Amino acid sequence: MPRAHLPPPTFDVDHWSDAAARAALGTVVDSVATMIGFKVASLGLVQGDWLRIVSLVGDELLPAEAQVGHAFPLADVRADLDRAEGLGRFRFLADDGPAGDEVTGWVPVETALGAPGAGDALAVHKDRAWHPHDLLAAPLHATDGTWIGLISVDIPEDGLRPDRAQRQQLERYAELAERTLRVALDREGLSRRTRMAEATRHVVRLASSWDDLDRVFEQCRSWLLDGFAADVVTIRTYPWDDHDEGGTAPVEAPALVVDEIRDLARRGWQRQSVTVLHAELDDPASGPLPVDAQTANAEVMLRQGVTSMAVVPMGAGDTCLGHLVVARGPDGAPFTEDELLPLMDVGRDMGRSVANAHALIREHAAAARSAELATYKSDLLSTVSHELKNPLSVMSGHLELLEEESVGEDDPGLRRTVHALRRATTRMSRLVDDLLVLARASDTDNAESFEVLDAVAVATEALDLHALAAQRGGVDLRVEASQAWLPVRADPVALERAIGNLVGNAVKYTPSGGWVVIGAWPVGSDVVVEVRDTGVGISEADQAQLFTEFFRSTDPQVRRRPGTGLGLTITRRVAEQLGGRVEVESEIGRGSRFRLVLPRAT
Structure with a gap:
């Protein structure tokens, strides 16, 4: 096992895979210890750059930094295994140097030396005696050869390194552990995909609704936190028309970071891809952000307790309307392609929701303006019609008198003129009456x-x-x-x-x-x-x-x-x-x- 290190925070093994898979792994590890005769046996899971202990027998013999859920740098484990002797699936690293009383491995020296039979073994079988610093472990692989875990044993009951028969038994148990770990990982993957699918389904349903956008965002945020095993989720929309930016509560960050994240999201929308940012990079210049923005963003991430974040663009058509940030802390697994693809789908669905909300707001604004114009028009028609009606009534009355007086006149031209004026006034009165009725019919408060x-x-x-x-x-x-x-x-x-x-x-x-x-x-x-x-x-x-x-x-x-x-x-x-x-x-x-x-x- 790796030498002393400061591991990252404790990993909650109860939330990994499912109960049946965890129980199966525990049975395998317990069988290795019981059937072959070791006081300590463990199974570690490869997670990114760390090897986490997920099943353990003999925990009472181990220090706090070697308990279930703790992790060791994977690079150190690889270095030890590279120096080890190959014994079938297992790797054996013998350490024949003088024993001290310091903790140099995962089992304290005094614990190993104090094991029953340890002293006799050293005296009688010096060539096979188990030393406190010995390492016996077998890497476990997926079907494609990817390293997925490590099974290891320590402190043999008889104080001796395993013989050929024991090693053959260890080989069979390592093979069983590998198959069991593959099943556990498949179930974990299925569970993770199920959670993601459930979260995505709910996001699609919420995004398709015409509910208040802030309410949609908050509910989507809850589903994304659970479905994508995230520690932080923020949703931001960009300014549009005369409206300000919106979304869930923003993370306090320098303007440089805010602008660069938006540019990153816009580029991501053009490529239809999600970008993952890390708080720690060996070379900041290798990241997707400019060096100064990368450094500033890393400070923001660490301040928020996250070490990786997926920047998911939200948009519709050719326009990026906002972005999601789905972030994980040091306990979180690295983002995989299986997660980034559904996250991009979420960005599209939520982008459509934002676009629909914008269209609805524009439609309401247009309807309000239309209603204002209709009211103004109705008021104008009513006012003008009323103002015209009184003088038309006066004109009509006087023309009626003229018409009566012109009956006895011998001038036919006068009579034609009076009749023409009378007809014109009548037509004008009808038009005014129609305008008044039109204004009345257009009045929604009538x-x-x-x-x-x-x-x-x-x-x-x-x-x-x-x-x-x-x-x-x-x-x-x-x-x-x-x-x-x-x-x-x-x-x-x-x-x-x-x-x-x-x-x-x-x-x-x-x-x-x-x-x-x-x-x-x-x-x-x-x-x-x-x-x-x-x-x-x-x-x-x-x-x-x-x-x-x-x-x-x-x-x-x-x-x-x-x-x-x-x-x-x-x-x-x-x-x-x-x-x-x-x-x-x-x-x-x-x-x-x-x-x-x-x-x-x-």
Whole structure:
């Protein structure tokens, strides 16, 4: 075994592999000691640059620095084995020098010399006597030849170095120990991959949710700590638009380190790879960071109690949006490729979550700006319309007086002028009325004016309003309703105008001999008011813009008829204000069908 060293902190063997594998290793080590006759037997596990004791018999004979969980520098163990004599699987390093009373190996000299039979063995079998500094150990390998562990024995019961028969037995136990350790490592790997897969699955689920991003980060952090056996996990997002950086609580570090880690993450995102940093490097210039940043980062890592950290870029598309740092202390195993690949997957999933959150925030901001503009527009329309309505009323009144006085006049030009002004004023008044209704329908705070109305009654009133125009145009106008009471909750003025606009348009654009039918019936939890006609129809191109403010059809037959271009806009706004919708089906030359679908009042 290696000579005296200061090992790293204690390793908690209870969290390595599983209980069955640990028990199997303990049985092998105990059998080596019992069946072959050694007071001390141990099995060590190779972890990075250290050999950790994971199973031990004879711990009462050993000093504190040689107990289960402690580690020895692997380089020292290799050096001892390189000098040892090969005995099959085992390596024997004889030390025939004078014995002292200092602790030079893993068994104190006085313990070895005080073992039963030790003195007699030295006197009778000087050529085979076991010396306190003797080393007998067998490296254990994976199927690919990688060194995975070491089984060793010390203090023979008879005080003698093992003979041929004992060595043959040791060979069999070393082979058994190797197979058992492979199984234990496979189970540990499976357990680690299972934990990683579980953590990754939860991260994917959390990242796919629309929950608060800070909550997602904190929950992901918990899963990553456990799933990747990490001691520290931090998640940071970079500044975007007019928003500051975010994420979990940042580690206090110099600006140089922060900037270099971000640059490292951005480069990693371009390569789609994770970068591992170490606190201790033989040559700081060999690290992925500039020397000054590497030195400063190492100080930060050691201050946090970590010795290795994986920098995982988070991003979406071509943009790196942040990074994760998954760090381990001196007890942690080195990061493997099996871990870095799923960590990169985590970075992609969390990057999508960050991108979705950014998009949602932008969408909310745009919706808020849109709502502000809509409110401003509604207020402007309402104010302007009200300001126009009073002077238009005055003008209309005076024109009416002039019209009455001009009846007896012999000047036909005067009468034409008065009639033209009268028609223009009427059109202007209709436009102002439409603007007022449009502003009212666009007001989201107008719910206090809502009443429970009968859709059939409103449809009948629309028929009465347009009956004369239909009669003059030779259009058959009628109402078809499945029942007498179809309640909807709406602003009376707005609903009357919404249905009236559909009926008015149908009558206006249906030629003589055609018909217009107003229907009303319940459909599930909705009320449908339908207006269908045999009019001129609407082209597909016009249908795409039909509900746009001030839109007038390109059809010459339609443009010959006067209109403000606001009627269908008002109908759509009223429907949306009430939580409903407007549907249209039309074909040139075959008529149109408009459906106003509104929630049924309870």
